[in-house]
Amino acid sequence: MPIEIKMPALSPTMEEGKLAKWLVKEGDTVSSGDIMAEIETDKATMEFEAVDEGVIGKITVVEGTEGVKVGAVIAVLVEEGEDASAIEAPKADAPKAAAKEEAPKAEAPKTEAKSAPAAAPKAAASGDRVIATPLAKRVAEAKGVDLSAVTGTGPNGRIVKADVEGATGGSAKKAAPAAAAPAAPTAAASSVEMADETRALLDARVPHTVEKLSGMRKTIARRLAQSKQEAPHIYLSVDVQLDKLLELRSQINATLEKQGVKVSVNDMLVKALGAALIAVPECNVTFAGNELIKYERADVSVAVSIPGGLITPIVTGANEKSFSAIARATKDLATRAKEGKLKPEEYQGGTASISNMGMMGIKSFSAVINPPQSTILAIGAGDRRPWVMPDGSLGVATVMSATGSFDHRAVDGADGARLMAAFREFVENPLAMIA
Structure with missing residues (x-):
């Protein structure tokens, strides 16, 4: 009978971690005590040992995946000789599946343009407010482009200059100024917007790279x-x-x-x-x-x-x-x-x-x-x-x-x-x- 291998809690405060590296592959036989993976917690990269014996039937979370919740199924162990091809990973436990289920909770922009990336609604929709870089706003004003009809390809769905330059100017209407004012942003939202503004300025002025924060940082x-x-x-x-x-x-x-x-x-x-x-x-x-x-x-x-x-x-x-x-x-x-x-x-x-x-x-x-x-x-x-x-x-x-x-x-x-x-x-x- 298949045994689910779940993301372990490697510290009392751990809620999620990064599956840094698999040390086994599908089809490998493992015994109790064998090191199967390296998992990055908030403070260290730790080795994850097998508890049961069997064959790795399916790996459900690829190495390098961040934000894997404790308890999420990361692999399935089968008995020797058991057919692994029929195993289906429990999708609800996978981080990507969870993200898809949560996505509809965000308020999607009501346009008939092509659908935006999953992260775009969160950044671009704040009431009727459009999130765009200062440079994109200036270009849009010069071209007469309605930013509410533009899909952003920047960080968190932010509209950048290239998005506006690719939009049609003449036929687009300007946004109505009489729209209701959005609710006051929370401190977290303000921090995100401030980071976006900083990044927009850097995009325009300073050569730079963007490094994703580690779990430790x-x-x-x-x-x-x-x-x-x-x-x-x-x-x-x-x-x-x-x-x-x-x-x-x-x-x-x-x-x-x-x-x-x-x-x-x-x-x-x-x-x-x-x-x-x-x-x-x-x-x-x-x-x-x-x-x-x-x-x-x-x-x-x-x-x-x-x-x-x-x-x-x-x-x-x-x-x-x-x-x-x-x-x-x-x-x-x-x-x-x-x-x-x-x-x-x-x-x-x-x-x-x-x-x-x-x-x-x-x-x-x-x-x-x-x-x-x-x-x-x-x-x-x-x-x-x-x-x-x-x-x-x-x-x-x-x-x-x-x-x-x-x-x-x-x-x-x-x-x-x-x-x-x-x-x-x-x-x-x-x-x-x-x-």
Whole structure:
């Protein structure tokens, strides 16, 4: 009996994904545990394993297809010797079929001209409003072309210059100005129209290419917009002297050299943040509507730049780990993050984040909170600065700036200030982290 292979949910928040690559083809025999496909989620490209044994009877979603809903049938598995030719893919589950079913919901333009592409009604119909580039409008006015009777071939059905130049000018009527004004556009519609206007200007003036957003970039855009819209950010900065930490790091690395382990400054800062979160638990929290979730362990998400975006693998229990254990963990996580091989539980969660741009020469910056967390620490570059020493004399020290961003719904300013002070204390007196 045929078995439907459905798009899996490879993370708790995954609703759809891209079927990046099939590693099997129709007619191949698979066993439980065999890798069948690579699926791109919002954060990584992950391998999809077979659960059942059988023969790939039909592949219903071709590789490269984006926006495949979780639960959609992507292939059909048959038993050995079973005739696969009679199998019909469940059309309702296929993304293209779903798109066709949804298309009639859009209000189609009432013209007797040739039918527009599926996406055209959504862009060109907004009441009686016609969506066209500024250049197309000017050409239409000069030629006397009625834009409401022109089919747009531009992005989202937008009418471009070429569409107007191909239309007949003399016989077309001009649009009646007395048409009812369309309803006020929503924020989403305004954003789409603004993007179309920008693209129209670029079309006319600047050579360019258009790159489709990856699932990761879409998720980054959505989550960061959500963070800035929903979480009132408060920013607190401190200057931190690094000399004792750098000296301790040299001693630790000399000891670990034979083991092939090298502790970075960032590894030590991850430990310091973890220790500070335990010392000031009021910042190790998540705002959850009518509740405040308080964490008893410091799982620090470390921002890692990868091709196409940013990912935040988690150092679990950073407050409890040794410097060498954190070094091993961050090296392994960063390597697998850049290869797209992290498991969901390795980058989803975390109780606070750290983002270090010091190695790029950035002196200070304010980071956007990574929801649902309430705290993120932004680390700048350490450099030699004039510094007042403990005995009151003026000297030169290696100093960095650190800025904490806090969700003010969950973290009071005074508590945020206590966290920054605790972090500075651990960095400036690093032996306290291993005592």
